[in-house]
Amino acid sequence: MNDLELFENYKTTVYRYCLYMLKNKGDAEDVCQEVFVKAMLADRSGLNSEKAWLLRIAANECHGLMRRRMRGRDKEQKAYLRSAPLVHSPSVESGYERQERTAEFGRMLESVKPKFREVLLLYYMADLSLAEVADLLKLPLGTVKSRINRGLKSLRKLKEEEEGHAPAKKGRDVHVSNY
Amino acid sequence: MSQIANQQVAERLRSLPDGSPDYDKMWNRICLEVERRRSGWNEQTGVAEHQTSASSVRRWMMAASAAAVLAIAGGTTAYFMHNLNNEAVAPAAPAGQQIEASAQVGEVKLTLRNAVIGRRFFDEEDRLALQLNLSGLNNRPFDYAAFRKGTLTDLDSGQNISLTSMGFDARKGIDNLNVTQYVQDNLPAAGEKRHYRLVMNDLYLTGRSEVPLNGEIKQGQTYNVLPEQNLKIKLTSYEWLSNQTKLNVAYQAMGTEPLPQDYDPAGGYEGSSYLTLKNGDQTIPLSSSMADDQGKLESFMLQDLKLTEQERKNLRLVYSYAETVDKIEGEWTIDFTVEASKAATQTYSISLNDQQAFEDRTAMKISPMKVSPFGVEIPIVRQHPNSTWENGQFLYYGKMTLEGDGIQAMGIQRPLPTNKEARDRLLTSPSQLIYFELGDDQIQDLSGQPLTLKLRDAMLYHKYPEVWTPISAPQAKAGDHTKDTMPDGSVMDYQVTRIGEDDVQVQVRGQGQFELISGMLLQVDGRSYKPNAERSEIAEEGDRVIFTEVFENVPQGSNFSINPGAYGVHDPSRDLNMELQAGETPKS
Numbered sequence: 186m187n188d189l190e191l192f193e194n195y196k197t198t199v200y201r202y203c204l205y206m207l208k209n210k211g212d213a214e215d216v217c218q219e220v221f222v223k224a225m226l227a228d229r230s231g232l233n234s235e236k237a238w239l240l241r242i243a244a245n246e247c248h249g250l251m252r253r254r255m256r257g258r259d260k261e262q263k264a265y266l267r268s269a270p271l272v273h274s275p276s277v278e279s280g281y282e283r284q285e286r287t288a289e290f291g292r293m294l295e296s297v298k299p300k301f302r303e304v305l306l307l308y309y310m311a312d313l314s315l316a317e318v319a320d321l322l323k324l325p326l327g328t329v330k331s332r333i334n335r336g337l338k339s340l341r342k343l344k345e346e347e348e349g350h351a352p353a354k355k356g357r358d359v360h361v362s363n364y
Numbered sequence: 365m366s367q368i369a370n371q372q373v374a375e376r377l378r379s380l381p382d383g384s385p386d387y388d389k390m391w392n393r394i395c396l397e398v399e400r401r402r403s404g405w406n407e408q409t410g411v412a413e414h415q416t417s418a419s420s421v422r423r424w425m426m427a428a429s430a431a432a433v434l435a436i437a438g439g440t441t442a443y444f445m446h447n448l449n450n451e452a453v454a455p456a457a458p459a460g461q462q463i464e465a466s467a468q469v470g471e472v473k474l475t476l477r478n479a480v481i482g483r484r485f486f487d488e489e490d491r492l493a494l495q496l497n498l499s500g501l502n503n504r505p506f507d508y509a510a511f512r513k514g515t516l517t518d519l520d521s522g523q524n525i526s527l528t529s530m531g532f533d534a535r536k537g538i539d540n541l542n543v544t545q546y547v548q549d550n551l552p553a554a555g556e557k558r559h560y561r562l563v564m565n566d567l568y569l570t571g572r573s574e575v576p577l578n579g580e581i582k583q584g585q586t587y588n589v590l591p592e593q594n595l596k597i598k599l600t601s602y603e604w605l606s607n608q609t610k611l612n613v614a615y616q617a618m619g620t621e622p623l624p625q626d627y628d629p630a631g632g633y634e635g636s637s638y639l640t641l642k643n644g645d646q647t648i649p650l651s652s653s654m655a656d657d658q659g660k661l662e663s664f665m666l667q668d669l670k671l672t673e674q675e676r677k678n679l680r681l682v683y684s685y686a687e688t689v690d691k692i693e694g695e696w697t698i699d700f701t702v703e704a705s706k707a708a709t710q711t712y713s714i715s716l717n718d719q720q721a722f723e724d725r726t727a728m729k730i731s732p733m734k735v736s737p738f739g740v741e742i743p744i745v746r747q748h749p750n751s752t753w754e755n756g757q758f759l760y761y762g763k764m765t766l767e768g769d770g771i772q773a774m775g776i777q778r779p780l781p782t783n784k785e786a787r788d789r790l791l792t793s794p795s796q797l798i799y800f801e802l803g804d805d806q807i808q809d810l811s812g813q814p815l816t817l818k819l820r821d822a823m824l825y826h827k828y829p830e831v832w833t834p835i836s837a838p839q840a841k842a843g844d845h846t847k848d849t850m851p852d853g854s855v856m857d858y859q860v861t862r863i864g865e866d867d868v869q870v871q872v873r874g875q876g877q878f879e880l881i882s883g884m885l886l887q888v889d890g891r892s893y894k895p896n897a898e899r900s901e902i903a904e905e906g907d908r909v910i911f912t913e914v915f916e917n918v919p920q921g922s923n924f925s926i927n928p929g930a931y932g933v934h935d936p937s938r939d940l941n942m943e944l945q946a947g948e949t950p951k952s
Contacts, residue, residue: 188398192391201382210383217385218394225398245526290376292785300489309377323526323549337373 186235188225195236196221198311199243205306206247208295216246237317240307244321251299293343301336304329459737459808460493461706467564469694471500474564476698480807481551481708485734485741485799491548492702493738493807494562498532498541506569506689507535508634511696512626513566518550519559519699525549530564544804552704564696570624570635571689577639577681586618589683595619597639597683600659608676609667613639616659625688637685638662643675647682709737709809717943725822725938726758728796733944735810739773739801740766740944742817746794753787755826755852759881759932762821766800768813773800781825783882784930815944822938823879825930826852832887832925838862838869838918845873854878854933858926868918870895870926874909883929884913888921 186194199220203213220242224235232238294302307318308329319329460480466473478495498509509532516525525547532541552558577587577597586598601614621637641648641664648664671679714733716722723729731743759782764775777798781787790796802808833848833856842861849855857873872880886893895913 189391192387192394196387196390197382200385200387201380204382205380210385214385214390218390218397221394222397225394291380292789294377294380296789298488305373305377309373310380312378323523340373 186229191224191229191235191239192221195239198236199239202240202243202306202311203247205291205294205310206244206299206303207250212250216243216250219246234313234317236311237313237321240311240313241321244303244307293340296343297336297339301332301339304332305336305340308333459709461703463700463702465698465700467696467698468500469567469692469696472498472567472692472696473500474498474696474698476562476700479700479702479707480737481702481704482737483711483734484738484801485736485797489548490551491546491738492551492707493804494545494547495804495807496530496543496545498543498567499538501534501538501541501569504569504690506571507686508533508570509541509567510570511564511567514562514564516545516547517561517563519561521550523550525560542805544807552702552707554704554708557701557703559699559701562696562698562700566694567692567696568625568688569690569692570686572634572684572686574640575683575685576642577683581679581681587683590619590622590685593619593622595621598659599681601661604676606667609665611641611664611666611679612661613641613664613681614659614661615639622685622687624686625691635686637683640682640684642680642682643669643671643678648679710811711736712811714740714815715945717945721940722819722942725819725940728758731795737802737807737809739799740810740815741800742775742798744777744796744798746790746796748791748794751791753781753791753825753827753930755828757825758938759823759825761819761938762823762934763818764798764800764820765818766815767818768810768815770808771802771806771810771815773802773806775800787825787930812945817940817942817944819938819940819942820936822935823932824935825881826850826854826933827883827930829927832927833858834923834925835860837921837924850878850928850931852933854931856928856931860924860926862918863914866917868915870913870915872911872913872928874911877934879909879932879934880911880913880928881930881932885927885929886915886918887923887925887927888918889923893918 196217200213200217203216203220204210207213207216220239223242224239229235229238294305297305303322304318307313307321308315313321315326315329315333318324319326322329324332460478460482463476463479466475468474475497476494477497478493480493480495481490482493483489484491501509511530514527514530516527517523518525526549527545527547530543530545532543534541550558575589577589577599579585579587581599581602583599583602586596589595589597596618598616598618599613600616601612603612604610605612617637623637624635627635638650638660639662640650648666648669650662650664666676669675712735714735716730716733719730726744727747728744729747731745733740733742735741760777760780761775764777766773766775775798777796779786779790779796781790828851831851835846835858836843838860840862843859845857845859847855847857854877856878859871859873861869861871863869868886870884870886872878872884874880884895886895893915895915899912899914899916901910901912
């Protein structure tokens with residue numbers, strides 16, 4: 186697979202993984218680009234699964250960025266406060282229920298702890314096998330299974346909370362910016 | 365969860381939207397960057413578009429941050445190493461298990477001093493900190509030392525554990541060349557011992573050098589900076605902005621810029637080349653930098669220096685670059701055993717002497733706090749008596765500092781109510797966390813230690829949907845800065861400009877008291893317009909923060925007005941110092 190094919194085949198998977206791990210479009214673009222830059226500079230001849238390998242790079246990059254974020258000092262707090270979060274903007278005007286559901290689901294997913302969110306994304310979204318996820322994250326297989334179960338539990342709990350308490354969406358003020 | 369529900373989750377995860385990024389542009393930037401790195405040009409990365417909202421925010425973050433990474437939207441990551449902590453804090457007393465195992469190549473000794481295991485609250489994971497020291501480099505002039513390669517092996521399982529790159533910073537002296545390596549995998553469980561082997565290969569010493577740009581500084585001029593390497597610098601722009609308080613410099617390197625050998629941008633040290641500004645002997649640091657295939661654009665903020673006209677004219681540009689100045693080839697191997705009973709430091713509960721003062725100022729309750737050798741976690745719960753956000757309600761502290769013996773850490777609060785969705789969520793799920801993560805040299809057992817929590821820059825929520833500020837019809841020439849007093853008494857300082865035929869830009873200057881949060885609206889002849897969030901910008905000018913919103917497809921009309929949406933007002937009366945005491949009772 187040449188470089189362009191590699192990018193075309195896996196750009197969406199890598200980008201979506203980054204987007205839902207980092208919860209910020211700009212960061213996700215940065216990390217996604219870095220993943221493919223590293224991939225193109227590397228020797229890929231001995232790889233069994235290019236997708237798993239790319240996601241391993243993405244996971245490392247995301248972990249690194251999250252670590253660096255946490256090393257913030259003083260004004261970084263303010264910068265973080267002001268930085269634009271991931272925008273889902275379920276538009277009342279466009280109003281497609283499916284989009285609404287998907288956006289709600291995306292928001293719920295963001296509320297799941299990173300370590301659980303990560304395995305859910307790799308296993309379900311990226312369609313890796315349990316063994317690949319375990320290998321990629323350097324975790325025992327049992328831990329991966331346990332994290333998937335706990336991630337699913339978190340999602341179910343969030344969904345129940347959402348269904349039980351969320352305010353009705355249809356009356357939302359269309360003029361209020363969601364950024 | 366049932367199998368059916370699992371399938372639904374899987375389907376939804378597979379159909380998650382990606383927000384439709386511009387993959388074509390991304391591909392172009394990737395190609396540029398790959399080409400650049402292959403040519404060994406430098407590790408800063410291509411930015412095809414200089415003006416996007418996210419990039420503006422990030423540039424500002426870089427300017428504001430003392431720390432390491434500038435992530436530029438549209439490019440990848442550029443690394444700058446500024447001193448993380450300018451204020452002197454005494455090193456912490458060693459924590460965990462004392463190891464003191466060494467390996468030596470020639471005179472250069474690598475020592476593993478301590479191993480500390482504890483809980484990191486950010487991800488609720490235990491981790492092992494290995495505190496390493498490098499010595500024996502006394503007679504070699506250098507700024508950074510970094511190993512070309514490092515591996516850690518769990519000898520009990522045979523598994524290799526990934527290491528982050530380790531850069532030792534010698535700029536403050538070579539007597540204390542310390543780094544801390546963190547490991548989250550293959551830790552010994554309670555009561556266990558685990559055997560490890562650390563192998564580091566080939567130590568590279570990097571020095572930074574400076575070459576002044578001789579002659580008159582002017583746009584279009586070419587300067588011969590490294591003649592022996594046939595490297596010239598062409599100044600493509602030299603532009604003063606913002607009432608002569610900001611300098612933008614753009615340049616192209618004509619030739620290959622220097623780079624340390626086998627340079628790893630993630631190596632934890634500064635390897636890039638750039639221009640710095642000198643005011644006499646004083647170096648004015650870069651506030652932001654971008655690179656693309658046309659060269660680099662750098663900005664310097666000078667508003668705090670209050671330079672005279674003559675001093676401005678006397679400023680000099682200097683080309684700063686890094687190169688490998690020495691290399692010690694060899695292998696440093698350290699076998700060591702970590703005993704959980706010695707290395708693990710408990711998570712303790714923490715008590716607070718005056719919780720009421722916090723509640724009075726924030727209307728939030730503090731749940732039991734926890735402390736580990738790596739930081740402090742303070743859970744807080746918001747009180748929303750009326751299930752809505754009310755004017756004057758506390759949002760967050762902009763600056764939170766934890767201080768103690770050998771400790772000075774800044775706090776981060778998550779999630780933050782800085783957008784409508786987060787605020788809505790906090791109405792039904794009011795729990796938040798404040799984290800303080802200790803620096804590498806501050807790791808310690810905090811049990812029994814008195815700590816001071818300093819909370820500053822309280823921001824209060826305000827929103828008056830019915831209050832509109834009439835403005836003049838926007839003109840292509842920027843209007844005057846106008847001030848309007850809001851219902852709470854704060855002052856909104858704004859400037860309106862029409863951009864082209866269709867767009868209107870509104871800039872609001874935060875004056876240290878008033879800051880936009882989200883949801884500004886523009887009204888034209890009774891019709892409301894939302895800004896394009898992708899074009900929102902935040903920039904810092906001295907103590908001010910400039911918020912820019914752009915409204916698109918705005919017709920020529922007769923009656924214009926703006927509403928700031930949700931905004932924050934600082935309230936210094938809510939500043940608070942709290943005394944904490946890490947308890948003796950381990951928290952399970």
